[in-house]
Amino acid sequence: MSHSLTLSESSSPRVGRGRLQLLLILAVVIGPMLLASAMYHWRFWVPEGRSYHGELIGGALSRADLGLPVLEESRWQLLVTAPGECAADCQQLVYLARQIHIGLGREAARGAHALATGSTPEDFAAQLAREYPQLQRFTLAADRYPAERGQAAQLWIVDPHGNLVLRYDADANGKQVLTDLRLLLKLSNIG
Incomplete structure (x- = not known):
């Protein structure tokens, strides 16, 4: 029993770290899209400058x-x-x-x-x-x-x-x- 207890204790940090890596990857991929959508919808951090005259x-x-x-x-x-x-x-x-x-x-x-x-x-x-x-x-x-x-x-x-x-x-x-x-x-x- 102590052998299986050691095995499950050692796999728990790997599973936790894998989940953390997955969440970080999702945040890096989806985060900018959510931020850009929010900026467009609520009009914040939108630059006032423009390069056209009309x-x-x-x-x-x-x-x-x-x-x-x-x-x-x-x-x-x-x-x-x-x-x-x-x-x-x-x-x-x-x-x-x-x-x-x-x-x-x-x-x-x-x-x-x-x-x-x-x-x-x-x-x-x-x-x-x-x-x-x-x-x-x-x-x-x-x-x-x-x-x-x-x-x-x-x-x-x-x-x-x-x-x-x-x-x-x-x-x-x-x-x-x-x-x-x-x-x-x-x-x-x-x-």
């Missing part, structure tokens, strides 16, 4: 949510929207989108620029046909355009799948938009 669009919004068709092509897009008439601020954003597209240099083939508006003044439509041959144009249905986006002209960066990524107001800084788009192209394997 408004980051979350919630998987797409071109279809703006009332626009989803395109088959797989390029990044600078999309100018104006639910009403394409007035001076809209026209400035169309010019800015083209300049940003040109500013991409050798990456320009991965991008495109487009205009979606409720209506376009006749003189500006003629100018678009003459000076903006690569500009894609769409009619924006005001009843499908989200009311919370307002009536002001806006510039959007749209990924190749048609998802809205970043949004800028009419007073957007072209260099900042170009920096954001270059970063997206650098990080992206699509488009």
